[in-house]
Amino acid sequence: MNLLTTPFNTAHDTAPFSSIQQSDFLPAFEDAITETRNEIDQLVANSKPADFENTIAALAYSGMKLDRISNIFFNLHSAETNDELDKIAQEIAPKLSKLSNDITLNKDLFERIKTVYSKKEQFNLSVEQLTLLEKNYKDFVRNGALLPEDKKQQLRDIDAELSVLKLKYGEHVLADSNAYQMHLLDPVELAGLPEGAIEAAHELAKEQEKEGWLITLDYPSYIPFMTYAENRARREELAIAAGKKAFQTNDNNNEELVLRIVNLRHQRANLLGYPTHAHFVLEERMAKDPETVKTFLNDLLEKGKPAAENEFAELSAFAKEIDGIAQLEKWDSAYYSEKLKQLKFNLDDEKLKPYFKLENVLQGAFDIANRLFDINFKEVGTIDKYHPDVQTFEVRDNLGGLVAIFYADFFPRKGKRNGAWMTSFKPQYIQDGNNERPHVSIVCNFTKPTATKPSLLTFNEVTTLFHEFGHALHGMLANTTYPTLSGTSVYWDFVELPSQVMENWCYEEEALALFAKHYETGASLPMEYVEKIKESAAFLEGLATVRQLSFGLLDMGWHGQDPSAIKSVKTFELEQFANTNIYPDIADNAMSPSFSHIFNGGYSSGYYSYKWAEVLDADAFEYFKENGIFNKEVAKKFKDNILSKGGTMHPMELYKAFRGKEPSVEPLLRRAGLID
Template identity: 40%
Template sequence: MQNPLLLDALAQPLPAFDAIRPEHAEPALDEVLARNRAELEQLLARNEAPTWDTLIEPLEDMSDRIQRAWGPVSHLFSVVSTADWRRAYNACLPKLTEYSVEVSQSEPLFRAYEALAASAEYQRYGAVRRKVIADALRDFRLSGIALPAAEKARYKDISLRLSELQTKFEENLMDAIQAWGKHVEDEALLAGMTDAAKQAARARAEAKGLKGYWLTLDFPSYDAVISYADHRELRRELYEAFATRASDHGPQAGQFDNGALMEEILALRHELARLLGYANYAELSLATKMAESPDEVERFLVDLAQRAKPRAQADLDELRAFARERDGLDDFAPWDAAYYSEKLKEQKLGLSDEELRPYFAFDRVVRGMFDVVQRLYGIGIDKVDGIATWHADVSTYVLKDGDGVPFGLFYLDPYARAEKRSGAWMDECINRRRTPGGVQQPVAYLTCNFTPPLPGQPALLTHDEVVTLFHEFGHGLHHLLTRVDEASVAGIHGVAWDAVELPSQFMENWCYDAATLKHFARHWQSGAPMPEELLGKLRQSRSFHAGLGTVRQLEFALFDLRLHRDFDPARKSEHGARVLELLDRVRDEVAVMKPPAFNRMPWSFSHIFAGGYAAGYYSYKWAEVLSADAFAAFEESEFSPEIGYRFRDTILAQGGSKDAMDLFVEFRGRKPSIDALLRHNGLGETA
């Protein structure tokens, strides 16, 4: 049973996850799409001049109806990706894509928006409603509204095919991860790995009816080997399997190969951009972002690379020298990097991830994260029971304002498991909007893939996992703390993609803040706070090998940008040859250590081939500039409460209702500076 008091307070029904079945998905979506089409036809048949109430509000109702039918299907496809849910998702997706293109290319609807923008009523609208209409007119143009009939049809065909290809890319990657495993019977092979990691591997083996240990490519299992296993050949074996996922190389060569999908995705994106009058897909991608041109983005990335590369080379030289001195290793390889980095960090800082882990019991970290947010933004967060979820590990939390009135809810799904997409993400369940019945309050999904708790103890997180949790909750707060009443610019809607990471990366800063850590970093058994010495080492670790981490992200970002900017449709390429050639050139320019020839990173780069980051991966680095500069405002004010409220009211509450740069300037009093990022990462001396 769902909690009726909570539902009354939030003023909308939540998905009944205990009753949703894959076989219900397609009929439910068919019904919604048919109803929407009929209502849209009636709406556009009116002869009267359009107004906000007669045009925008009905369209928002239709959009909300689709979100409630499709949202749970899309979510369950990611977190319970059984064969049945895949069939349901793949049956629904083409229908939804076709409907979306149909609406976005409706000339009568476009003309209605134009008429509203030219009306006397429009002149009385505030900035928020004007932005809703301006964004809609822009999106019509980006959907090919001005194209001739034949080219419109081609746009639709491309859109349908791209949705199919991108879904298949993600499915191949999930299948490749699930299909690979290594059975280890001799515990000596796992020397160096933590007891917790070995217990988790033993539990996976037992679940398969096997003795010994079972290693997988889910990140917690992979990281436990690549960062800690003394056995170098075991590290190399897992590195090769991980680096060749869903590709034409490695232990699963050709079984789930994404190579042909990448080529077709790139070709179709380029064709789509040219149809719309852009020179390449990168230009099209930036049409909805803060950056003005691909060349501007490239200059930003190259400049940062020039600052970071000398530091990265020094980091690598130190790591190689350490491996040589410690173990006589003269052929340092990528599968050695994480292992020796952990050993060097332990020697240099007296710090290891495993030494930190006992201080990061999952429930205490969650509570500590809530305490930060409650202090910063003047809200309350409480766990609630009686709400249906899709798995026993999932919990639900309600957000309350200073008067104790609920205004949002989120689901937290923390642990890795079979048939769950890897990685971590936030997604919307329900969006905020004002309706005749009152305000519809927002609901979010927060999904991670941490190692589940072992018997007799709580789940213990690495510090990296703590950072991941705070990051995703930052996205969630952007969605949940919005005070915008128009759905299309509330929360993360209408926010420039290269600014959408600002709230999430801002939250990461608190994972290194001494006062915050003292509050929640306590030993799971004794309850003792993290010792001052250990706390200091953790804060120092933020800049440990920051050069290597920075050039790695810049490699991904430059590769993505140039891949979409420089695509040549006249050049035929098979098996991802052009992709690898470009990646090699980027690595020659940016990287300080090149991986082996079998490495197939792009084949699993779902951010750009299956997610929303195509020609936009640079957003992570750009948002780091924004978030570091925003956090610097807190440092400069000595963490004045007023600064927290201002961040809430300018960045978080206003969502996409204003231009992202205008909101940042409203908060900071000026445009962003890179100085704080360089200082936080210890790269200032390379400037």
């Protein structure tokens, strides 16, 4: 019996990870694909006239088994992969792409949708139903329903190839990340490194039965070394290794894949009647079109670049004064930034870390969610997990009703990609009177506990945890009827609002008092540190802003024009970075071959979303600040109009229902110190 194709019979219908065999996945996918096809065939064969329930709602609830299997498989493929899962992913991706095409290019199905769409005024639809209908109709049109048969085949071929290329791209990045290690045998080379980072490097070496210390490209290893290691040559070596991921002469090189992906995306857009991939994507975003995005990014660049250049000059002068550095390089950035921050604010991340024990920070996020949204988290041992490091929680409301299941996976390992993300194993939806509650997960790469120390977070990691937890709240508090509109199923330039707004609580004394306590003494974070955290919030914000804008502009460069004439990834990048480059270029490095957000994730033509959502989050948090950061009325508005509503309305309408007005850019510029 294949567990994946039968009811799970587990606590809260959670995935039975420890009982699933890798060999179960392919037959389970085949079974679920067949079932989905049958559901679509039945929908199309319905002899009754097309209406909302028998066509649009039926389509929304089709393929639920396949979605469940896909969620389990692809989340494991990101957080706990191996060669076998990689092979399965390569085999199944084109089959899923074919199914998707078979549905969106099904002429008879589209005719039923079109019939309902043309008579929508007759059906007395709710706002959510109308949104679902319009989304379905647009999705079919935007994905080829109106194309002639020969063009439909071209679309199928492109989608099938893209599905495989994106997977290969991600596997190459992970392989190059895992392949690099800096093996240190001389303790002199560890000068400047915090004790915890040295201990972690030694334990990693011990795990591999090696002498000395190992430094890797995993963030908990990489970031402390780049921030504190006095050995400039070793910092250079590590920085270049990080920048060479999938951009070196080996089997993992992604340059050809990048060029192929952007050209296929452009061809696809043209086939569907759009000038570029960016035009196609942005039609269904708040920003609407590439011109709006470019104007938005360049306006911020105009405000941020003078500050960035002043900050770079200050940092360069500081490095020259204390160490005689003639030219500040990228591998000097974190090191001298930290030293200057310590000098200016007497604030050292290493002094802060003892107050940010991972378990306390997580509990702090839970406590803040409880104060704002009346939900409670309880760790339980009855829920199966895919790795011993994973923690599992029941989330309940104040009356004891189940809100969600929450998984937390915090530490790096070989089969896990770098970075941090939120995902779900099961969405929220309402069917047959049952409100199915979501199973949500956050995945991070924080420093593991050692023999002598718990996992202690940098302040940046604290904000990362709150960021992903904000996404998780968006999933957990969802309360919509249809799974395709639930939780984070919103416009991509709106999805970062709940995550980014949560970061703001990390800077507030009232919130820090809940969780920032010394892991040995239990003493609260001293007030002077709280003040310094707030004072330093805009430290080097000009450089950070320009860096973020450069990524958004690179994304628009790849996707906002015809890329067919581009022959060299590196040359193209240099052109795109011409207006944003502050540091000298590193010839051996390129960003695009490992820019997973846009080539393997969902952010192509959407990387600007982070900055766009910062405008929303700064404006939203200003509303909280005006009324109190734990104000129940404002929190209820945020929960009712943003977190619970998913994609049931246009995001600007949701935002205005919460805030009472459209967002203003001024709060962001003030917060970043770019205006008074």
